[in-house]
Amino acid sequence: MSREFVKGTEAMAEAAVRAGCRFFAGYPITPQNEIPEYLSVRLPQVGGEFIQGESEIASIYMVYVVSSVGIRSMTSSSGPGLALKTEGITYLAGAELPAVIIDVARGGPAIGQILPAQQDYLFATKSPGPGGIRCFVFAPSNVQEAVDLVYEAFDIADKYRNPVIVLTDGALGNMMEAIEFPKMRDLTTLPNKNDYILTKRDTVDKARVIQTYHAAVPDMQQANIKMAAKYAEWEKNEQRWEEYMLDDAEIVITAYGTTARIAKSAIKSLRKEGIKAGMIRPITVYPFPGNAFNKLNYNKIKFILNAEMSIPAQMFFDVDYVVRQRTPIYNQLSSGGIVM
Incomplete structure (x- = not known):
């Protein structure tokens, strides 16, 4: 395969397309702006959909809805933009819906600085949303690895039905390196999601509902136990270094x-x-x-x-x-x- 000299943000965006991502919703914020800019052109070329939401909050809920019908979906943001997405991220985790979130971190807290930093670590790894949820978090150190991990992040998200964060920073996002892109995924070979997506029915006369509310206390606890078992499986089988x-x-x-x-x-x-x-x-x-x-x-x-x-x-x-x-x-x- 030929090598290409590509900027980190644009390389990650192309990797998402090649992984089968066909929906992106996001909102501009430096230093991740080239991701939505690139995808606004690239996704329509492969039959996908790009939406610039009216806010970060709207964007993450668009990802939630599109993921619920089985389409590989992604968003990206930086700094305070991620803070606005936290409610939607916990909804994704609570509903067990797969999604990929690219964090191109900047200096903080609050508006902070547009320059590179690694101050989103605790957010990404410990508290990406209320309710004790966790996201699977990759941390690439070069553009080639960022491409490879974004590509794999969609498989991890589908495997565990959970949001995956690719934690980068402004330096990696703006860096240009020679890379090789992975092959374009055949969408017909992606995991079958018919057991939970909204476009299918369990019975002819009953529509499916995806929600995070549990009226019965024992049901809520069982959902938390299931969630904890998933995280324990990651710790046992998915550690990488x-x-x-x-x-x-x-x-x-x-x-x-x-x-x-x-x-x-x-x-x-x-x-x-x-x-x-x-x-x-x-x-x-x-x-x-x-x-x-x-x-x-x-x-x-x-x-x-x-x-x-x-x-x-x-x-x-x-x-x-x-x-x-x-x-x-x-x-x-x-x-x-x-x-x-």
């Missing part, structure tokens, strides 16, 4: 996304100075790859350095939880648009 120069490492850096790219360069420099450094790079940040840290030989590791573009630290709490005081953990932080 990259190990970099870990075999003899005495200092372990942990970083994701753009920061991990910078950490690799730092590790190469440290190695030239005789310092044995390595890295664990989470690829899924929910489920967080605790197994990677449990594999470490803590008898030889001096400390772990958690690096992220967030002040205060956010991923640190996941690292601290899985390390369980087996070695000291220090932070290297930046934020507000200052790249590590």
Whole structure:
């Protein structure tokens, strides 16, 4: 396959089309604007539909409705735009409807800055919506990986009937790299959704209803138990990470996304100075790859350095939880648009 030199946001948008996404609704906000701009032209070319909603709130509910009839659907946003989508995200999770959400993170809180940051980590991994819901969260570190993970995100969303967040940032979104696009999916080979979509009926005289309200308390608890079992399955089967120069490492850096790219360069420099450094790079940040840290030989590791573009630290709490005081953990932080 030929390689193309493509901007991160546009590459992710094309990857979504090739994965079978045929509906996008969104609203402009920097630095993700090229995603809806690209899809406004590209989706009609493949028989899809693009809508610029009157707001982020309207856009996420359009995704909810279109997903309920079985069409692969996506939205994207940045910063405060994601805050406005949280109610719709929890509706998607509560109704067990698949969708993909691309977060091109910017500095915060609130309106904050349009420059790159990693301050959406806790939002994406811990509280993407009220009610204790979780989203499956990928965190790519280069444009090729962003393409591959957006492409796969639709399969994960369908497999688990759950929204998937692809957590990027403004640096990755605006970066141009040579990539190879995956093949265009044949829509006839996508997963069959006839067991839950609204366009089918369980009986001839009864229409289906997709909702998140449970009038009976025991039913609500059972829904929560089912939800928790799904998340436990992710933790058991879906943890992903990259190990970099870990075999003899005495200092372990942990970083994701753009920061991990910078950490690799730092590790190469440290190695030239005789310092044995390595890295664990989470690829899924929910489920967080605790197994990677449990594999470490803590008898030889001096400390772990958690690096992220967030002040205060956010991923640190996941690292601290899985390390369980087996070695000291220090932070290297930046934020507000200052790249590590």
